[in-house]
Amino acid sequence: MNTVKSLLFIFVCSVAALLVNVGKANAQANSDGWVKDTNIEVSWNNPTRSRRSPDATVTAQITNNSDEPIHGPVRFVIESLTPATISVGNADGELGELDYVVALPQNQILEPGQSLTVGPITIVGGRSSFDISGSAYVQVSLEPVALEVDILSPTTLSTFGSSPVNVTGTINQENAELTLNGAVIAHDGKQFSANVELIEGFNTVVARATNASGEQTTDSISVSLDLTPPYITIESHTEAQEVYSDKITVTGLVNDIVRGTVSEEQATVEVNGIKATVSNRSYAATDVPLNEGENVLTVTAIDESGNSASISQKVIYKIATDKRLVLVSGQNQTAQIGNKLPERLIVKLVDGSDAPIADATVVFRVTQGAGIVGSTPETSGRAIIATTDAEGMARTEFQVGYRTGVANHKVRAKVVGVENEVVFPASATSVTGDKISVNSGNNQRGVVGQTLPAPFVVAVTDSGANVVQGARVRFDVIKGEGAFQNEESSYETSTDSDGRASAQLTLGSLTGIDAQRVEAVLIDSLEGMDLLAGFSATAFVPADAGITSVSGVVLDNQDKPLPGVTVRIEGTDRTAFTDQQGQFTVNQAPVGPVHLIVDGSTTTAFGEYPTLSYHIVTVSGVDNPLSGPIYMVKLDTDNGVYAGKEDVVLTLDNFPGFKLEIAKDSVTFPDGSREGIISVTPVNASKVPMAPPNGMQPQFIVTIQPVGATFSPAAKLTLPNVDGHAPGAQVEMYSFDHDLEEFVAIGLGTVSEDGSVVSSNPGVGVVKAGWHCGSQPGGSGTAHNCPECQKCQGSSCVRDPAQDNKPRSQQTPEDCKTQLCKGSKPNPGDIPVSADVKYDCKKPGCDGENPIFDVPDDGDISEDDKKCGMCSGGEKVPDESKNKQECGDGSDAKACYTCKDGSCGNHCEASNEKITKSIEVKGDHPLLKGLDVLNNGMPYAKLEMKGSFALNEESGEKCCKDCSIGKNPKPYTKTELKGSGSLEATFIVPGLGLLYKLPIKTYGPVKLGGEVEFGPGAKGNLGVSASGSTEESECDPETCGLLKLGTSGSLALGVFAKVAGAVEYCNIFNEQDCDKLIAGEAEASSTINVGASADYKDYKGEKCTSSDCYSYSYGKAEFKANAQYKVEVGGLYKYQYQNEVSVTFGEAGSGGTCG
Structure with missing residues (x-):
């Protein structure tokens, strides 16, 4: 037994010692920053013992199994040594409570795959058997590692054709919480991957990491979702056009409204299987073969996201057998914009036997583009006349217009009396850029030391407003100590096929609204021109997410505040209303991408205002002010036109030339209806709610309402040419797409030959209602492009005090004042004459700067x-x-x-005495009281009748208006009938329901009452009205009187349920003086409803020109399901809920004999 106890004691001690050593090993894992390196493999050699020593020695071999060299020092730590009676005799030190020896001194390196021997290590008392283990430790920094998150894919400004997209990246802290656009995602402390849903158009994707200490960091990218098929037109030929060549060139527009321009990289186009060349939204397919007779041209386009569209058009190929024009040379040439083609355009006129015809007149006319034909400045123009020479040939030179593209400039050669014509397509290429403009990314808000949500993007354009590819642009940090993606304060790049260059800024430490500044400089500019565009950004220091807010101000187009506008964040219950100064703050806003809805329909200001929306990215724990005021224009609904089953044209009286042409059956309203009012309202050009891209400064912009209405085919749009584009110029037309929430190019318009208007090209126009304009890019940051009243200062436009007293170009007419760049001054000549009321003895005028309308005018009398x-x-x-x-x-x-x-x-002396007689039937008639008795005795029916009728007769004297009848008083009798009544009935099928009104119970001052209704049955109401008057008088014996009887009613069949009750507290001295303590009502029904009405007109008198007649009408049947309840407590608290679904069917109708 003693032996067993001894063995047990030794076992327990050994286990305890082992646990102590293991505890030491675990405790030292991070002691002094030393950590175990698992890339260093350890292998032990057998111990060496001597009979003359109680100790032993042992060596170990360590090997670098990693791909990287390991730098010393490396410590070999003895992690366990048993039994407890032995120890290390030659340790170099202790790591925590564990012994170690130096395996690799400082400044030495253990290369990949290299091994070295550690030891010998002396084990005191190691002559007997022992167990030993250890590992190699390296030292790491004990300073905390800053939290980092990076999105690796996709790259910013990518475009996708489907959603969701997979977002991948890295994070450096395993326990940090990571969100993508607000959704928490899992990660392993190194990498993450998750899908993010996109909406069509521009999207911001924000990765946000937060650790337990409150540190947070973000990274973001901007991507687009393109679900819209490309839009294509055929411009070279019209439907069923006759052509006289067996091979033709087909040209037109290919547009993708989600991207900037469209070139070979963004879209492919085929015409009858022949690949077309694509450039700057134009396409051209050459040598498309035709067969004699009818041919179908099928144009198919596919954008880079895989969206496709196709259109078809017929052409007829005829073989010319008589006199005809023949192409000699000059087709399909190319020149830089505004330059002449290298070769002349030559045609030959021949007869039926191919013999040349001399001295014939050939007209060369520019049919597309702003080019001119002719050989000398004196003889050049939009069209010239040339005479065929002895060989039958006529020729001219062609200077192309100013829009780049393929085969988008055309000249037509035509001879009067000759069937065919020859068309010369020509292409134009861009020249050196002369404008650099802000495209997007300006006025962003972000976190100090972190990357802004979206890149800074500029667009480079040439003198023809064409985007320039390959132009070098340099972005420079001017203020704020930020850095670009190359970790420098300067970043150079080149424009892409859309003419865009971008840079991603990591904000510096400078805080303050728009305090950090960046300039983009066009390196490849014309000699002597310094072209730049400026950006500003705001850096915030983030705080607790719970106090995040969004603020701003809502103004009308005259800078007046709009109170009562609803501002809410979509997908949340966060809502605010603008105050009397138009200001708002939405508290407890989400952090990250936010969709802000601004609903102008709730404003208390007079007029109707639209709803706008904005995508912003909020910073945690701070107030996020919008970058500028939200401008809302009061909608002009008075000039609206009813669009639907007929072609209609909408014009603006104050803007000659504006025209919106809506084809019949082309409009679809937001609720799905095909008929309704379309209105157009001009917008103050300096108060556009959404900033146009590329530095555009449109001088004329309108909003087409209602938002959400669509047009197919597109509604042709004509705008005044307020920008002075040359005749024939191809001008970009833009629309603010409320679904995509960005300005998009809808196609091209052509300037009329007289230069007065810009009209959208065939197939181009308004596709969606919203803001529309026609404009070309303008350079940002150059003085001549600053708005009026401002001057260029560096890369910014600032107020110019020298212009303070300069009148603004846009004035409000008839307001008695002249608006200046700063303030206003009285203008006594600016009288509101249009408000003058004729013949009221008054005229309008001015009291200083205030219009007045009561200036005495003794001559203003009829x-x-x-x-x-x-x-x-x-x-x-x-x-x-x-x-x-x-x-x-x-x-x-x-x-x-x-x-x-x-x-x-006729002021005769007629008596004032009048004799009146009246017969009245009011609501307390005994018949109505009888209904109460009937209702109380019928638990399945309820009848309610109310109304009043009156018959009045008046007799007396009056003076005749016609003196030939008599100048003395004449008797008259006037009879008048008026009144209305209604009957409401409810019937519940006996045995299947109940209709019961609870008798009123009184308990002292408390009164109880209610009613119950449920079961299948019917409800109906019948209304009756009577009106009319007749007059008998010697003054006018041939009068005409009219008596009119009308009735209307409705019937509902279905299932009804209703419970209602009330508790009232009444004055014991006056039962009618009661206050509701509590009242409630719940009601539901599911019914089929039908309504109808009828009228009868009875004409009395010899002077009547109309006959007695009747009319009737009935509406569509309607299935309606309804549920509602309401509660009222003490007259102070009221709550009501209602939900209703209805579906109509059948047809409405009307008839009768009344016109």
């Missing part, structure tokens, strides 16, 4: 009023000097007319 009256002090008054004077017009009918108290008429 000829009729002058007979007996006059103007005095701005009022019409009787002219006492003319009392009793004759004022007739010389006719027998007015021979007795005299003036009296300012009026001209």
Whole structure:
């Protein structure tokens, strides 16, 4: 037994010692920054013992199994050594409580795959058996590692054709929380991958990491989702056009409204299987073969996201057998914009036997583009006349216009009396860029030391407003100490096929609204031109997410605040309303991408205002002010047109040339209806709600309402040419797409030959209602492009004090003042004449800068009023000097007319005495009281009747208006009938339901009442109305009176349920003086409803020109499901909920004999 106890004691001690050593090994894992390096493999050699020593020695071999060299020092730590009676005799030190020896001194290297021997290590008492283990430790920095998150894919500004997209990246702390656009995602402390849903258009993807200490960091990218098929037109040929060549060139527009321009990289186009060349949204397919007779041209386009579209058009190929024009040379040439083609355009006129025809007149006319034809400046123009020479040939030179593209400039050669014509397509290429403009990314908000949500993007364009590819651009940090993606304060790049160059800025430490500044400089600019564009950004220091807010101000187009506008964050319950100054703050806003909805329909200001929306990215724990005011224009619905089953044209009286042409059956309204009102409202050009891209500064912009209405085919749009584009110029037309929430190019418009208007090209126009304009890019950061009243200062436009007293170009007419760059001044000549009311003895005027409308005007009186009256002090008054004077017009009918108290008429001495008789039926008639008795005895039916009818007769004397009948008083009798009544009935099928009104119970001052209704049945109402009057008089024996009877009603069949009750507290001295303590009502029904009405008209009198008639109408049947409840407590708290679904079917109708 003692032996067993001894063995057990030794076992327990050994286990305890082992646990102590293991505990030491675990405890030292991070002691002094030393950590175990698992890339260093350890292998032990057998111990060496001597009979003359109680100790032993042992060596170990360590090997670098990694791909990287390991730098010393490396410590070999003895992690366990048993039994507890032995120890290390030659340790170099202790790591925590564990012994170690130096394996690799400082400044030495253990290369990949290299091994070295550690030891010998002396084990004191190691002559007997022992167990030993150890590992190699390296030292790491104990300073905390900053939290980092990076999105690796996709790259910013990528475009996708489907959603969701997979977002991958890296993170450096395993326990940090990671969100993508607000959704928490899993990660392993190194990498992450998750899908993110996109909406069509521009999207911001934000990765946000937060650790336990509150540190947070973000990274973001901007990507686009393109689900819209490319839009294509055929411009070279019209439907069923006759052509006289067996091979033709087909040209047109290919547009993708989600991207900038469209070139070979963004879209492919084929015409009848032949690949077309694509450049700057134009395409051209050459040598498309035709067969004699009818041919179908099928154009198919596919954008870079895989969206496709196709259109078809017929052409007819005829073989010319008589006199005809023949192409000699000059087709499909190329020149830089505004330059002449290298070769002349030559045609030959031949007869049926191919013999040349001399001395014939050939007209060369530019049919597309702003080019000109002719050989000398004196003879050049949009069209010229040339004469065929002895060989039948005529020729001219062609200077192309200013828009780049393929085969987008055309000249037509035509001879009068000859069937065919020859068309010369030509292409134009860009020149050196002369403008650099802000495209997007300006005025962003972000976190100090972190990358902005979206890149800074500029667009480079040439003198023809064409984007320039391959232009070098340098981005420079001007203020704020930020850095670009190359970790420098300067970053150079080149423009892509859209003419865009971008740079991603990591913000510096400088805080303040728009305090950090960046300039983009066009390196490849014309000699002597310094072209730049400026960006600003705001850096915030983030804080607790719970106090994040969004703020701003809402103004109308005249900079006046709009109170009561609803501002909410989509997908949340975060809502605010603008105050009297138009300001708002949305508290507890989400952090990251936010969709802000601004609903102008709730404003308390007079007029109708639209709804706008904005995508912003918020910073945690700070107030996020919008980059500028939200401008809303008051909608002009008075000029709207009813669009639907007929072609309609909408114009603006104050803007000659504007025209919106809506084809019949082309419009679809937001609710799905195909008919309704379309309106257009001009917008103050300096108060556009959304900033146009590429530095555009449109001088004329309109909003087409209602937002959400679509047009197919597109509604042709014509705008005044306020920018002065050359005749024939191809001008970009833009629309703010409310679904994509960005300005998009909808296609091209052509300037008329007289230069007055820009009209959208065939197939191009308004596709979606919203903001529309036609404009070309303008350079940002150059003085001549600053708005009026401002000057260029560096890369910014700032107020110019020298222009403070300069009148603004846009003035409000008839407001008695002239708006200046700073303030205003009185303008006494700016009188509101259009508000003048004729013949009211007043005229409008100005009181300083305020319009007034009551300036006395004694001459503002009509000829009729002058007979007996006059103007005095701005009022019409009787002219006492003319009392009793004759004022007739010389006719027998007015021979007795005299003036009296300012009026001209037959002022005979008629008696004021009148005899009246009345018969009335009111709501307390015994018939109505009988219904109460009937209702109480019928638990399945309820009837309710109310109304009143009256018959009045009046007799007396009056003066005749016609003096030929008599100038003395004549008797008259006037009869008038008026009244209305209604009957409402509810019937529940007996045995299947109940209709019961609870009798009122009184308990002292408390009164209880209610009603119950449920079951299948019917409800109906019948309304009756009567009106009319007749008059019998010797003054006018041939009168016409009208009596009108009308009825209307509705019937509902279905299932009904209703419970209602109320508790009232009444004055014990007056039962009618009661206050509701609590009342409630719940109701639901599912019914089929039908409504109808009928009218009867009875004409009485010899002078009546109409006959008695009747009319009727009935509406569509409607299935309706309804549920609602409401509660009222003490007259202070009220709550109501209602939900209703309805579907109509059948047809409405009307008829009768009344016109």
